[in-house]
Amino acid sequence: MSAEKFIAPVAEFRPGDIPYGKGLLLDLALIPGKLTATLMRQLVAVFGKPTTAEKAAQLSKIGGVLGLGVNSFLAWLFNRGWFRRLVGETGSEALAVGMVMAAIDKLYPTLTVSAQDTDLSDAVSNKAVDKLMAAIGKGGAVGSPELGSPELSSQLSGFPETQSSAFAPEESYAGPELGSPDLGSPEAEDPVQELENILAQKSQS
């Protein structure tokens, strides 16, 4: 039982000698091809654990090349006798061509990706992004010394508009909760600083 008798009529659908049928078949065949190429890229990204944009770009290239290899293998597989018998000559050829087309289509952008324009959220799965964000949140080493500093951790907790809530107001440094209600007020109203001024004045006189 071959699928040829269903697929061949589709492929031969050429109204006005325009190959709509073959176009449709190839388009459908592109779907699994793109799926496997994307899947390879995602798998490499997840298992490669990118923690920097540079590494993510590198993993993207590896994923692209692997995708080409896997799709080529599948294309070869789809042209084997047993598969041809199963889906028919037209179907197997369309699938093989779709695989190769998808691999080539995906290869160029993955090979030319650079660290500068790597969007980590796109290159890795959401789970990996979550882990990466958690690592940054803990102040761990994530490639850039600044990322480990408390300031950046604080910034990550909010958008620029909300940073006023992430950072304490200036007057709260060692502030009112430390028992001196006048801290943050003009210097003359700080009784301890006032005392320092008086004692300094007496020492200098």
Added chain:
Amino acid sequence: MLPRVTPIVETADWAASKTKSINVRLTGYVTQIDVAVDLSVTAATSTATTTTDDPYKAMSALKFTASNAHDWISFTDGRQAYWLSYIKSQGNATVGSLPSAGSSGTVTLQFSVHPGNYFGKTDDLTRVIPLAGKTNVQFQVTWGAASAIGTGYTITDASLSIVVHRMILKEGESEADAFAPAKYMLVPRYIPVTYSIDGTYSNYTFIKNIPTGAYIRDVFLMVVDSSDVRSNSDVTKIQVSDNKGNTPVKWDSWTKLVNFIRSRFYLPSAPAGIGLLQFRDIEGKDYGLDMTAASEGDWKLEMSTGASGGKIYCIYEGADMVNINPTVVG
């Protein structure tokens, strides 16, 4: 008020690994103590390589205190006293040379302890130690072992003497008059703390709380490696942070801090391992940080370390605000 410079006749003489005291039976308000030490040292034919401050290892602790009082002055290593005085006196603390191998000699050490804000002024009232009503006022020294200076050097004798600089009330003058219009005085309290470096920490993760309960003006730091030699590489970075993650004082290089201290205090050299963080840099207050009602961890020292096994000897220069007693009259 009138200034007085009073040498104390009593001396604290050598007794290996023992604490000896000089009784200070004086009145007034102590502003500075000059300390002089004569060490008799014998050097064997083979001696260890020494650094400038090694003779100060003869003193393992120094303290100025009284019954029922905080330690006004306190050091847990003689070298702290030398280097703190070195910083404040623009490098003019004294340390004699050790005798050469196979000979004996006297090594003279001399430094000043001045808790006030103006080191050059002995009538500096910004930090004073009131002696009225205090009992057992003593300057104490804990001598180290006879071999404390280093291999091949033996301390055979030593003597420590002090000169007390103070302000006294004129006849009939009350404490309230003398300090008017101030209603309080600031009494120094040195808080010595030693942190053992137990590993290599990056990104300022070696974290220590700044002590609470006083106004903390600054912290003096002496970093030594696992061989007890001052080092610039055992602490590599340091910052002061509050409990909200703000870091108003940050040094991304310990060496930069050491060199900065040299320029800020006009020092002739930048001694390795010696640092000073002035908390005036945080809020612009002369008294530094108000930690009187703070909780542990409100302010922290956060450091990166480059090696394990060393120590950080800290002296937090704090002060307590004490009521003026109008009944004290000269």
